[in-house]
Amino acid sequence: MKDSDVITLEEPRLSYADTFYLPQVLIGLGTTMRHMFNVVVRGKDRVIQYPEERREDMPVEKGGMLLKTYRGVHRLNKDDEGRVKCVACFMCSTACPANCIHIVAAESPWADREKYPAKFDIDELRCIYCGMCEEACPVDAIELSHVYDIVGLTRQEMIFDKAKLLNIFDETVKKEPM
Amino acid sequence: MPKITVDGKLIDCKERQMVLQACQDAGYKLPSYCYHPGLSIPASCRICLVEVEGIPKLVPSCQTPVRDGMVVHSRSPKAVASQKQVMEYLLINHPLDCPVCDQAGECSLQDYSYEYGRSQSRFEEDKAKKPKKDVGDNIYLYSDRCIMCTRCVRFTREVSGTSELYVDGRGYREEIDIFPGKPCNNKLAGNVVDLCPVGALLDKDFLFKQRVWLLKQTPSISPVDSGGENIFLEYNNGVVYRIKPRYNAEVNGWWISDDTRYSYKIIQNEKRLKSAFKKEHGSLTKTSTREAFDFAVAQLKSLAAQSSGSLYAMLSPMMACEEAFLLGSAIRAIDPEAVLILGPVPSAEEDDIFRHSLTGQQTFVIKAEKVPNAEGIRRVISQLGGPSANYNELISGNNPLLKNLKGGWIVGGYLSNWIKGALPAALATGFRVVQDILPTTLSESADVVLPGAAWAEKDGCWENYAGKIQPFAAAIVPPEGITREGDLYLALLGRTGVYNAQAIRKEMGEPFAAVSLPTEHVQAPAMEFAEL
Numbered sequence: 001m002k003d004s005d006v007i008t009l010e011e012p013r014l015s016y017a018d019t020f021y022l023p024q025v026l027i028g029l030g031t032t033m034r035h036m037f038n039v040v041v042r043g044k045d046r047v048i049q050y051p052e053e054r055r056e057d058m059p060v061e062k063g064g065m066l067l068k069t070y071r072g073v074h075r076l077n078k079d080d081e082g083r084v085k086c087v088a089c090f091m092c093s094t095a096c097p098a099n100c101i102h103i104v105a106a107e108s109p110w111a112d113r114e115k116y117p118a119k120f121d122i123d124e125l126r127c128i129y130c131g132m133c134e135e136a137c138p139v140d141a142i143e144l145s146h147v148y149d150i151v152g153l154t155r156q157e158m159i160f161d162k163a164k165l166l167n168i169f170d171e172t173v174k175k176e177p178m
Numbered sequence: 179m180p181k182i183t184v185d186g187k188l189i190d191c192k193e194r195q196m197v198l199q200a201c202q203d204a205g206y207k208l209p210s211y212c213y214h215p216g217l218s219i220p221a222s223c224r225i226c227l228v229e230v231e232g233i234p235k236l237v238p239s240c241q242t243p244v245r246d247g248m249v250v251h252s253r254s255p256k257a258v259a260s261q262k263q264v265m266e267y268l269l270i271n272h273p274l275d276c277p278v279c280d281q282a283g284e285c286s287l288q289d290y291s292y293e294y295g296r297s298q299s300r301f302e303e304d305k306a307k308k309p310k311k312d313v314g315d316n317i318y319l320y321s322d323r324c325i326m327c328t329r330c331v332r333f334t335r336e337v338s339g340t341s342e343l344y345v346d347g348r349g350y351r352e353e354i355d356i357f358p359g360k361p362c363n364n365k366l367a368g369n370v371v372d373l374c375p376v377g378a379l380l381d382k383d384f385l386f387k388q389r390v391w392l393l394k395q396t397p398s399i400s401p402v403d404s405g406g407e408n409i410f411l412e413y414n415n416g417v418v419y420r421i422k423p424r425y426n427a428e429v430n431g432w433w434i435s436d437d438t439r440y441s442y443k444i445i446q447n448e449k450r451l452k453s454a455f456k457k458e459h460g461s462l463t464k465t466s467t468r469e470a471f472d473f474a475v476a477q478l479k480s481l482a483a484q485s486s487g488s489l490y491a492m493l494s495p496m497m498a499c500e501e502a503f504l505l506g507s508a509i510r511a512i513d514p515e516a517v518l519i520l521g522p523v524p525s526a527e528e529d530d531i532f533r534h535s536l537t538g539q540q541t542f543v544i545k546a547e548k549v550p551n552a553e554g555i556r557r558v559i560s561q562l563g564g565p566s567a568n569y570n571e572l573i574s575g576n577n578p579l580l581k582n583l584k585g586g587w588i589v590g591g592y593l594s595n596w597i598k599g600a601l602p603a604a605l606a607t608g609f610r611v612v613q614d615i616l617p618t619t620l621s622e623s624a625d626v627v628l629p630g631a632a633w634a635e636k637d638g639c640w641e642n643y644a645g646k647i648q649p650f651a652a653a654i655v656p657p658e659g660i661t662r663e664g665d666l667y668l669a670l671l672g673r674t675g676v677y678n679a680q681a682i683r684k685e686m687g688e689p690f691a692a693v694s695l696p697t698e699h700v701q702a703p704a705m706e707f708a709e710l
Contacts, residue, residue: 087277087278088278088386089277089278089282089389090389090392091277094389094391094392105386105387106386107385107386113278114275114278114386115278115386138277139277
C-alpha cells in the first residue's frame with residue numbers, strides 16, 4: 001500500500017455541551033415518551049402478540065411478511081420412494097460462504113445410485129441463510145423451507161443432522177411442495 | 179535447434195521432438211487425452227489435431243515431429259471445428275454424473291468440454307450403458323465413463339510390464355477389461371488411476387472420501403523405501419486423504435509404487451502412540467510429554483555423570499537428517515563419549531524391477547531397502563564423528579564399545595512393528611527412552627515412552643539410496659499430545675525457539691545446507707492439464 005493511499009482521519013472533538021452527555025440522554029428518552037404517548041393516548045399499538053399473532057398472517061402493508069420468499073431452516077428432500085434425494089456431491093458445502101455444511105459421503109445401498117450422504121450436518125447457528133446451497137444443488141435435494149422459528153437449548157442441538165433435516169421435509173412438504 | 183511457430187508464438191524445440199511435447203515444454207497448452215510423455219503414442223483420441231501449413235489434412239500434434247520453420251495453428255477455424263467435433267463424439271455416451279464422479283475437478287473431459295466443447299448435446303438417443311467393473315484390489319473401472327484413450331492399457335504393458343488390462347471389442351462395444359481371474363494387482367497398479375484423464379478408473383481407497391477441489395497439496399517424499407519417490411500429500415482439514423506422484427525425472431519419473439500410495443494410513447493408525455508414558459513403581463503410567471521428557475533428561479544426565487561413554491542414541495533410518503543431527507548433538511552434549519547407533523534397516527530380498535513387456539527395458543525399480551533414510555543417518559553419524567555402531571552390533575554384543583551401555587535414547591518411527599519376535603537382550607536392559615509411532619514390545623518395557631510424529635507432520639530431508647538428499651514438508655499438525663521430535667531435541671540441547679528444518683540444515687553444513695524445498699510445486703507436464 002502506498003503512503004498516498006492512506007487517509008488519516010481526526011476524531012471529531014466533542015463540544016462543551018456534548019461532554020455532559022445529558023442532552024443525548026434526554027433525546028433518547030424523548031423517543032420512549034413518544035412511543036408511550038402513541039400507545040397510551042392515541043391507541044396505536046405496535047406490539048405483536050407472538051406466537052398467537054404471527055407476521056406471516058398479517059398483510060405486508062401492515063408490517064406482515066411475505067413467507068413465499070422467506071429463506072428459513074433447510075430441509076433435505078426425499079424422492080418418491082422416501083429415500084434421501086441427495087447424492088453427496090458436496091456442491092452445497094463448496095458453495096456455502098459460511099462453511100456450515102458438513103457431509104460424509106458413502107457408497108449408496110441402492111442400485112440406481114452411486115453415492116449418498118452417510119452424514120449430513122448443517123450448523124444452523126453458523127448458517128447465514130443465503131440460499132447458495134439451494135442454488136448449487138444439481139438434484140434439488142436441499143431447499144430452504146419457510147420455517148423460521150427453530151429453537152434449541154444448546155449449540156449442539158442447533159447442528160441439524162440428516163434425520164432432523166429429513167424430518168423438516170416431512171413437516172413442511174404439504175405446505176410447501178417441492 | 180528447430181524453431182516452430184504455434185498460433186503466432188515462436189517455440190524452441192529439441193531435435194525429433196513432437197509438436198505437442200514441444201508446446202507443453204514451452205508452457206503452451208494444447209489439449210490431449212491419450213498422449214502421455216511416459217508412454218508410447220497411439221494418437222487415438224484426436225483432440226490434439228492441429229493445422230500445419232503445407233499439409234492439407236489436420237495432423238495429430240502428439241505424433242507429428244517438429245521441423246524447423248513449421249507453422250502450426252491450433253486455434254484456426256478448421257482446428258477449432260475439429261476440437262468441437264471430437265468433444266461431441268467423446269461425450270455422446272459419457273454419462274452426466276459429474277456430481278457423483280470422483281474425478282470431477284481434475285477431469286480433463288470437464289476442462290476441455292468447457293474450453294473446447296459445445297455446451298449442449300445434440301444426441302437424442304439413449305446413451306450406451308456399460309458396467310462398473312472391479313478390476314483390482316484397489317481399482318474400480320466405470321466403463322461408461324471411459325473414452326478409450328488406452329493410457330492404462332499402455333501403462334500395464336510398457337511400465338509395469340504385467341499387461342493385465344486390454345481392449346475388448348471394437349467400435350461402440352469397445353471396453354477396457356481384465357482377463358478372467360487375472361485382476362490388475364501389480365505393485366504399480368495405482369498409477370493407472372492417476373493416468374486416467376477421466377473418471378473411468380478410480381481408487382477404491384479414495385472413493386467418495388473427499389472432493390478433489392477441497393484438497394491441498396504439499397510436496398513430500400515416500401517413506402516406504404530408499405528410492406525416495408517424490409509425492410504430493412493431498413489433505414484437507416488436517417487429514418491426509420491420498421498420495422499422488424510428483425514428477426521427478428531423476429528419481430521416479432511419473433510413477434509411484436502402491437506401497438507409497440497407501441503409506442499415509444500410518445498417520446491415521448488407531449494404535450498410534452498419542453501420549454507420553456513414564457515408568458513409576460515398575461509400571462508405565464500416562465503423563466505429559468514435558469514431565470516424561472524432564473524425567474528422561476534427569477536420568478540420562480545422572481547416568482552420564484557416573485561414567486563417560488555409558489549413553490547411546492539409536493538413530494532410526496525413519497528420522498529426518500536434521501532430527502538425527504540434533505539428537506546426536508544433544509546426546510553428545512550430555513555424554514561426550516556417547517555411542518551413536520544406526521537403527522535396524524529392514525530389507526526385502528532384492529529390488530523389484532519392472533520392465534517393458536516387449537522390449538525388456540527397465541522402467542521402474544522398487545528398492546529392497548524398506549526405509550527412506552539409512553544413507554542420510556550414516557552421513558549424519560559420520561559427520562558428527564566419535565564412537566558409532568550399528569543395530570546388528572548392538573544386539574549381537576560383539577562391539578567392545580557397546581559393553582558398558584547404561585542408558586539410551588531409542589528412536590523407532592517405522593511404518594510397522596520393527597521388533598520381530600522377542601525383545602533383544604541389549605534393548606531390554608538399562609534406562610531406555612523410546613520414541614516411536616506405534617507401540618512395540620520395546621515401548622511396553624521402556625522407562626520413558628515419547629510419542630513420535632509421522633513424516634507428514636514434520637519438516638526434514640531424507641537421502642535416498644543414490645545419495646540424493648530430498649526435503650519434505652509438513653502437511654498437517656500431529657495429533658494432540660504429540661510434540662514434534664525436532665522441538666524435543668532442541669529442548670534436549672537446551673536451545674530455545676522452534677525447530678526450523680532449513681535453519682538446521684544450514685548449521686549441518688554441506689551437503690545439507692544446499693537442500694531446500696522447491697519454491698514452486700514441480701509438476702509433470704502430463705499432470706498439468708487440469709490447469710485452465
